[in-house]
Ligand SMILES: Nc1ncnc2c1ncn2[C@@H]1O[C@H](COP(=O)(O)OP(=O)(O)O)[C@@H](O)[C@H]1O
């Protein structure tokens with residue numbers, strides 16, 4: 001079995017963050033491990049409070065994993081503070097961690113809570129992106145990192161080129177926040193690949209970015225190429241959104257195990 005690590009924040013409602021990542025790893029048949037960077041009090045309606053874990057404890061969690069277990073891929077999600085990013089970047093360099101995917105979580109989808117402090121943005125860009133095999137910003141995150149407005153597919157392509165210049169091997173800009181088809185674009189420094197899905201009419205998209213990046217990490221850990229890993233993850237997230245769960249009063253979570261449960265005959269009518 002392959003072993004995949006998520007370095008991210010906890011979501012008490014289970015739809016995003018560490019909880020979404022571990023469910024996604026389980027659905028992909030890889031062994032999931034977690035380094036927790038922050039504990040959030042959130043639900044389908046928003047984020048209400050955040051308690052950051054100290055950089056020293058984050059570093060100790062990374063040591064505990066890498067000193068003992070072979071890691072095949074690492075997904076980085078919510079990293080909140082500058083000192084947190086410094087600690088993670090130094091440790092991943094020390095262990096020469098393979099297949100690092102950076103999901104630059106900046107603001108929760110409700111737009112009401114900053115999950116990355118403004119002074120940490122610069123460090124994320126200059127310390128973590130150069131170590132990444134892939135970075136997966138959504139449209140607002142890509143706008144911040146590239147310093148460009150994105151309204152169209154050509155705008156996404158221009159931003160992907162600018163972000164690639166910052167050092168990641170590949171850039172995937174997710175199109176969930178644009179109107180029309182949900183098209184994600186992948187840039188490897190030479191060419192673009194396009195991953196299209198029809199837009200699903202639902203409010204239940206809590207944790208879609210976390211789930212997509214974890215699925216890609218699992219696929220990379222299992223030995224797929226970046227383009228193959230993204231293609232399979234796109235199918236997975238589309239099914240998970242299609243069968244999302246109407247839990248809570250706000251944006252519900254996606255269904256991480258729909259395909260597995262269907263195959264096992266475990267779905268309720
Ligand atoms: N309504 C939707 N229908 C189909 N795919 C979607 C929808 N919303 C998001 N996606 C897809 O979910 C993934 C996560 O995208 P996005 O929502 O942009 O990221 P984030 O959760 O980081 O804001 C992408 O593959 C995107 O295309």
Ligand SMILES: Cc1ncc(COP(=O)(O)OP(=O)(O)O)c(N)n1
Pocket residue numbers: 008009010011016017018040077078105107108109110115205206207208209210211
């Ligand atoms: C703890 C934690 N990490 C990340 C997020 C953001 O999740 P994401 O999948 O990017 O998108 P939304 O849930 O905001 O749509 C989070 N909310 N909490």
